[in-house]
Each structure stands twice: as C-alpha cells, then as structure tokens.
Amino acid sequence: MANRLADETSPYLLQHAENPVDWWPWSPAAFEEARRRGVPVLLSVGYASCHWCHVMARESFEDEATAELLNAHFVAVKVDREERPDVDAVYMEAVQAATGQGGWPMTVFLTPDGEPFYFGTYFPPVPRHSMPAFQQVLEGVRAAWQDRRGEVTDVASRITRDLSERTIALGAGEPGPPGAEEMGAALLGLTREFDAAHGGFGGAPKFPPAMALEFLLRHHARTGSEGALQMVEATCEAMARGGIYDQLGGGFARYSVDAEWIVPHFEKMLYDNALLCRVYAHLWRSTGSEQARRVALETADFMVRELATSEGGFASALDADSDDGEGGHAEGAYYVWTPAQLAAALGPEDAAPAASAFGVTEEGTFEGGASVLQLPDTGEPLTDATRLDSARKRLFEARASRPRPARDDKVVTAWNGLAIAALAETGAYFDRDDLVDAARAAARLLADLHTHDEGRRLVRTSRDGAPGTSAGVLEDYADASExxxxxxxxxxxxEWLQRAGTLLDTVIDRFAAEDGTLYDTADDAERLIRRPQDPTDNAVPSGWNAAAGALLSYAAYTGEDRHRDVASRSLGVVRALASRAPRFIGWGLAVGEALLDGPREVAVLGTPPEVTPLHRAALLSAAPGAVVALGTPGESSVPLLRDRDLINGSPTAYVCHHFICTAPTTDPTPLTETMRA
Incomplete structure (x- = not known):
C-alpha cells in the first residue's frame, strides 16, 4: 500500500512511496501532526542517485519491524535535498556542527517546531564500525523524548539559537572585492594543495575542482602565470585519462574514491558535467589542446544523449548502481569490465591490446576482479589509435545491452542553467549548432515552465512537463541568468539578456541585503529555523558567487551601476577567504578576476554570415569574464550596442571598459590581439 509520497513528483520521494514507513513530505501538516500526537519528527534527507540512501532504504525503511517502530513513535518526513536545498542546508549545518561531518542520507530528529536535537547520516540495521543500529537510535530517541523531554527541548532550543546567530554580514568596515594581492595569495594556496603526482587538490576522496580550475584559467589569462595554467593542464589530463571519466561514452562521475582518479563513485550528475564541459572548452580556448576539445565535445554529447528530457531540459543524474545482470544490484555494474567480458565483446585478438590500453587486469582495479576503464599514460606513444577507437565504439555498443542505471529525471533550474552555458559555448567554439540548439531548448523550458510572475520568479524543479511546488533559491536565479x-x-x-536582467532584479530585491550579503532564500520564502546563506563553493558554485558573476556580466552589457555595485560588495567575502580557503571559493575568485579585468565588453555589429569571423574571434577570447554583444546597428536595444556604427558598411567590433572603447576594427586579427593585451 502506497504512503503519502505517492502523490509527489520527486523521483527520490517516489522511490519510498511503497515503504511500510508512513512517510510525510516536508509540509506544515507533518509538523502539525507531530504536535497533535506529541511525538518528535524524523527528518530523512537524500537524493535519487545516492548509493547509501538506497542502502538504508533497503535495510531499514523497507523493513516492517523498523517501520512499525517509526510509525508508532515518530512522524517521518522525507525530503529530496535537490528539490529543497534550503531545508538540506539548514539541517546539514546542524549535523556538521554536532558531529564534525555530514553526508547523505542525512538523519535528524526534530521537535514538532522543527528544532533539531539528535543527528546522524547513514545508520546500519545492526551495530557496525562503531555505529549503533538504526533501531537502537530510534529506541534511544524515543526514550529520551518520553522521559527527559524538557532536557531535549532545551538542547534543541540552544542549537537553534546558535544556528540563527550564524549570519554573515559585510558591514561598512569590511574590505571591498579581492584585488591582485588576494588573487596571488589564492594561487599560492592552491599551489600548496596541488597534487603534483596525480593532479587535482588534496587527497582521497578527490573531487573534480571545476571552479578552482576556472579561476586558474582566468588568472593565467590576466597575468600570464604559467604555474596556474600548468595546474589546470595536469589536472584535466589526469581526469581525462582516469576512471572518473567514462572512456566509452564520455562524461564524468561524481568523484574518485582514491587520489589517482582510478575508481569513481559512479553516479553522474548534470552539474558536474556541465561545469567540466565548460572547463575543458575553456582550456581548449586557451591552449588549443586536442584532448581538451575531445573531452569537451564528448561530455556535451553525453549530456544531450543521456540526460536530455522530451520537454527540452536536462535530467539531474544517473544512478551509481544498476542491475548486475545476475539478479543483483551493484555500484558500477554498468561501467566495469573483466578481461573475459572484453574478449566476449571484441574477440581474443582485439581484447588483449584493448585491455592493455584501458588498464583492464586479471586482478581488477574495482571489486570482484573487474576494472574501471582508464587510459593510463605509459609514456609510450599510441601506436594504433584507429584500432583503439574501433574497440571503444564496439565496447560502447556492447555496454548498451547491459541493464542501465536509473535516471533521476527531474529538471533542476540551476543545473540546467549551468548546462545551457556549457552547451552554448561548446557549440559555438566547435561549430556544433546542434549543441547550441540543445542549450536554446533548455532555456526555452526554463522560460516557459519554470518562470512565473511576469518572468520575475522561478520554481526549483519540474518533471514530465509539470512545474514543481518548491520555490527557486538563489542558485536557481543566478545559474539560470548565467x-x-x-x-x-x-x-x-x-530575449535571453532581458530574461537574465529580470531575474537579477529579483536577486537584488529579494535575496540581497544592503551591505552586499546574499541569502540563499528570498525574503518572502518559507521560514525555516534560520535563513540559509553560504558563500563557499561546493559541488556547484554557491548561489552567492554565481549571483555575483551574473550581476557583473549583466552590468557589463547594460552599464547598470546597481548590478555592478551589488556584485562588487558581495565579493568582499571572497577577499576574506581567498588566502584561507581558495579551493572552496573558486567561482568567487573567478568572478574576482573578471572584476579586475573590467570585465571587457565587446560589441560586435553586423549580420551573418559576414559578421561570423568577428563574432567568433570575440567569443574565443580568454579575457576573464569578457561579455560579447551581437546585433545590428539601429535595431538593438542592448545598451552596449547603442550608438555604434559599422565602418564602411563592414561588420565591426568595439572593445570597451565601462563603455569606453578602443578604436573599432573590422578585422578579427587585431580584435584577437586587443583582447589578449
């Protein structure tokens, strides 16, 4: 018998709709029910492609005895963290403060007023590795609530009060945006944490550092720092050769469990692939690297092939787990290979060189003697690239017959904004109009389905062409604008410039404080135990830094001081964190580089196809955060294009800083040289 989650649209919630647990979705009614019954709330937060969420569901939430205990003594609330990032952020902060770590599934016990008092993540069904069994936790919380309720509520009130006081303020005495000194300090900090042997930063588990790489590319473009570029090249090379990259189908997994990029956590997220597609495209733009071009295009093709929805948007993720073909369900089953499987797909003659090229061994690099495909750098030139390419295609076709990982097909506004930016730029750089068309289709879906109130407000998600009920958060407004x-x-x-401007006006009016502080939720959003805000970048650019970048770009197109001022003030936090935590403020640093460089404004006037060479030269500039406006003289409403004319009737480009321009040119070569200066 289905529970209340059967009426939800989130794939994660629907995964639990047949549980014997009497789940509630996050709602005022759930907390009112807890008050009526006089019981605490169990809040369980996860997402559809989360491996350990699936494990805990199988072990505990599908177990009748556990469900009976839960239903008798708690109101159980299930939340999709991707649908409600505000709820996740508030309670994850409490979990991390209390336990020193976080993760999903997140398990928090709350009073009926939503105040947290006991915290954890995954709990096993039996005691294991110093973790209590989940039923033991439930019994302990039930007993504490029944016998020491006053003590429990006092603890909850203190925790809530402490959380509510953790606000970030950028008062008048705070420093302004980061300058050249802070950028140098950030570069030094990243250099200290750089893994010279394997690329990337820090140790295991190792995450793709997309935002730090964007900063380093922009820093190289502005200063000529070879050290910055070398860290990008080494990291991108290592990831592209490693198991974290799908050597058959393109696209990146979430992270590597080791420091060498060999064994990934196999789930594939839209946001990772959008961010990394853009990084590799920008690396190609800076260096002409053939590998960077290949990976950018393969990642773009992966997104369109595997994640595109029938409505034109992009699904959130592919699971790490899939059916192993033998009645089991295992992480990585779709992606890994044994020598015998290679031989079955390729034949013995081609299997041996393919195993050598892809690092497939009898011992295996993963579980059960299977290997994750890599392209190890042996130091020897590839002697038969054609044969390897043929093997890759044949293995890709053979893999397609395996049971596929499940897809979380909800469309998240912010992540689709990241995908639109990546696909539009990649399509333009490599003359792939189909990728630009895919970006346009996703933008149309956001504009038509995710937007309301005359273009001013956003919903967070949609699924199967129906908008969700959760309000957009700051990252949705910022990344859609980007x-x-x-x-x-x-x-x-x-239209797209105008839509960005409308959304960014909402950012200023609803999400920003006078001093440049930004909040993750609007001032009229649902009230939680605190209003979340976080300037640090994690898996994606923080809403704070993404908003700063979009506001700065929009100001460069329009000359709007209001937008530039908010962007500049909000970057004060980047100045404070540049030397202390550069890995976790990468996009903020990238935006800071754009501010230091202007950013440069390029007005390109003319009509296709005659204007295309000038337009392409402008787009291929690596100048940090440069904006490019394209239009016809006298027909455009874009401020950057106003009062600018063609020279002798030929397509013309102007390079400007704060609308003050150098001499116009009709030749792509001097335009390129001016943008490099």
Whole structure:
C-alpha cells in the first residue's frame, strides 16, 4: 500500500512511496501532526542517485519491524535535498556542527517546531564500525523524548539559537572585492594543495575542482602565470585519462574514491558535467589542446544523449548502481569490465591490446576482479589509435545491452542553467549548432515552465512537463541568468539578456541585503529555523558567487551601476577567504578576476554570415569574464550596442571598459590581439 509520497513528483520521494514507513513530505501538516500526537519528527534527507540512501532504504525503511517502530513513535518526513536545498542546508549545518561531518542520507530528529536535537547520516540495521543500529537510535530517541523531554527541548532550543546567530554580514568596515594581492595569495594556496603526482587538490576522496580550475584559467589569462595554467593542464589530463571519466561514452562521475582518479563513485550528475564541459572548452580556448576539445565535445554529447528530457531540459543524474545482470544490484555494474567480458565483446585478438590500453587486469582495479576503464599514460606513444577507437565504439555498443542505471529525471533550474552555458559555448567554439540548439531548448523550458510572475520568479524543479511546488533559491536565479547570458553572447537573441536582467532584479530585491550579503532564500520564502546563506563553493558554485558573476556580466552589457555595485560588495567575502580557503571559493575568485579585468565588453555589429569571423574571434577570447554583444546597428536595444556604427558598411567590433572603447576594427586579427593585451 502506497504512503503519502505517492502523490509527489520527486523521483527520490517516489522511490519510498511503497515503504511500510508512513512517510510525510516536508509540509506544515507533518509538523502539525507531530504536535497533535506529541511525538518528535524524523527528518530523512537524500537524493535519487545516492548509493547509501538506497542502502538504508533497503535495510531499514523497507523493513516492517523498523517501520512499525517509526510509525508508532515518530512522524517521518522525507525530503529530496535537490528539490529543497534550503531545508538540506539548514539541517546539514546542524549535523556538521554536532558531529564534525555530514553526508547523505542525512538523519535528524526534530521537535514538532522543527528544532533539531539528535543527528546522524547513514545508520546500519545492526551495530557496525562503531555505529549503533538504526533501531537502537530510534529506541534511544524515543526514550529520551518520553522521559527527559524538557532536557531535549532545551538542547534543541540552544542549537537553534546558535544556528540563527550564524549570519554573515559585510558591514561598512569590511574590505571591498579581492584585488591582485588576494588573487596571488589564492594561487599560492592552491599551489600548496596541488597534487603534483596525480593532479587535482588534496587527497582521497578527490573531487573534480571545476571552479578552482576556472579561476586558474582566468588568472593565467590576466597575468600570464604559467604555474596556474600548468595546474589546470595536469589536472584535466589526469581526469581525462582516469576512471572518473567514462572512456566509452564520455562524461564524468561524481568523484574518485582514491587520489589517482582510478575508481569513481559512479553516479553522474548534470552539474558536474556541465561545469567540466565548460572547463575543458575553456582550456581548449586557451591552449588549443586536442584532448581538451575531445573531452569537451564528448561530455556535451553525453549530456544531450543521456540526460536530455522530451520537454527540452536536462535530467539531474544517473544512478551509481544498476542491475548486475545476475539478479543483483551493484555500484558500477554498468561501467566495469573483466578481461573475459572484453574478449566476449571484441574477440581474443582485439581484447588483449584493448585491455592493455584501458588498464583492464586479471586482478581488477574495482571489486570482484573487474576494472574501471582508464587510459593510463605509459609514456609510450599510441601506436594504433584507429584500432583503439574501433574497440571503444564496439565496447560502447556492447555496454548498451547491459541493464542501465536509473535516471533521476527531474529538471533542476540551476543545473540546467549551468548546462545551457556549457552547451552554448561548446557549440559555438566547435561549430556544433546542434549543441547550441540543445542549450536554446533548455532555456526555452526554463522560460516557459519554470518562470512565473511576469518572468520575475522561478520554481526549483519540474518533471514530465509539470512545474514543481518548491520555490527557486538563489542558485536557481543566478545559474539560470548565467545560462541566459551565455546563450545571448552566442546567438545575439536579446530575449535571453532581458530574461537574465529580470531575474537579477529579483536577486537584488529579494535575496540581497544592503551591505552586499546574499541569502540563499528570498525574503518572502518559507521560514525555516534560520535563513540559509553560504558563500563557499561546493559541488556547484554557491548561489552567492554565481549571483555575483551574473550581476557583473549583466552590468557589463547594460552599464547598470546597481548590478555592478551589488556584485562588487558581495565579493568582499571572497577577499576574506581567498588566502584561507581558495579551493572552496573558486567561482568567487573567478568572478574576482573578471572584476579586475573590467570585465571587457565587446560589441560586435553586423549580420551573418559576414559578421561570423568577428563574432567568433570575440567569443574565443580568454579575457576573464569578457561579455560579447551581437546585433545590428539601429535595431538593438542592448545598451552596449547603442550608438555604434559599422565602418564602411563592414561588420565591426568595439572593445570597451565601462563603455569606453578602443578604436573599432573590422578585422578579427587585431580584435584577437586587443583582447589578449
């Protein structure tokens, strides 16, 4: 018999709709029920492609005895963290403060007023590795609530009070945005943490550092720092050769469990692939690397092939787990290979060289003697690239017959904004109009389905063409704007610039404080135990830094001081964190580089196809955060294009700082040289 989650649209919640647990979705009614019954709330937060969420569901939430205990003494609330990042952020902060770590599934016990008092993540069904069994936890919390309720509620009130006091303020005495000195300090900090042997930063588990790499590329473009570029090249090379990258189908897994990028956590997220597609495209733009071009295009093709929805948007993720073909369910089953499986797919003659090229061994690099495909750098030149390419295609076709990982097909506004930016730019760089069309289709879905109140407000998600009920958060407004601005730069279609401006006005009016502080939720959003805010980048750019970047770009197109001022003030936090935590403020540092460089504003006037060489030269500039406006003289409403004319009737480009321009040119070569200066 289905529970209340059967009426939800989130794939994660629907995974639990047949549980014997009497789940509630996050709602005022759930907490009112807890008050009526006089019981605490169990809050369980996860997401559809989360491996340990699936494990805990099988072990505990599908277990009748555990469900009976839960239903009798708690109101159980299930939340999709991707649908409600505000709820996740507030309670994850409490979990990390109390336990020193976090993760999913997140397990928090709350009073009926939503105040947390006991915390954890995954709990096993029996005591294991110093962790109590989940039923022991439930019995302990039930007993404490029944016998020492006053003590429990006092603890909950103190925790809530402490959380509510953790606000970030950038008062008048705070420093302004980061300058050259802070950028140098950030570069030094990243250099100290750089893994010279394997690329990336820090040790295991190792995450793709997309935002730090964007900062380093921009820093190299502004200063000529070879050290910055070398860290990007080494990291991108190592990831592209490693098991974290799908050597058959393109696209990146979430992270590597080891420091050498060999064994990934196999789930594939839209946001990782959007961010990394853009990094590799920008690396190609800076260096002309053939490997960077290949990986950017393969990752873009992966997103379109595997994650595109019938409505034009992009699904959130592919699971790490899948059916192993023998009645079991295992992580990585879709992706790993044994020598015998290679031989079955390729034949013995081709299997041996393929095993050598892809690092497949009898011992295996993963579990059960299986190996994750890599392209190890042996130091020897590849003698038969054609044969390897043929093997890759044949293995890809053979793999397609395996049971596929499940797909979380909800469309998240912010992550689609990141994908729009990546696909638009990659399509423009490599003359792939189909990728630009895919970006445009996703932008149209956001504009038509995710937007309401005359373009001013966003919903967080949609699924199967139906908008969700959760309000958009700051990252949704910021990343959608980033995507729209990138699409405008590539296409010259002014609708996208206008839509970005409307959303960014909402950011200023609803998410920003006078001193430049930004909040993750709007001032009229649902009230939680605190209003979340976080300037640090994690798996994606923080809403704070993404908003700063989009506001700065929009100001460069329009000359709007209001937007530039908010962006500049909000970057004060980047100045404070640049030397202390550069890995976790990478996008903020990248935006800071754009501010230091201007950013440069390029007005390109003319009509296709004559204007295309100038437009392409402008787009291929690596100048940090440069904006490109494309239009026809006298027909555009974009401020950067106003009062600018063609020279002798030929397509013309102007390079400007704060709308003050150098001499116009009709030749792509001097335009390129001016943008490099």
């Amino acid at each position: 995507g729209y601005l990138a699409l405008y730069a590539v296409t010259g279609e002014e």
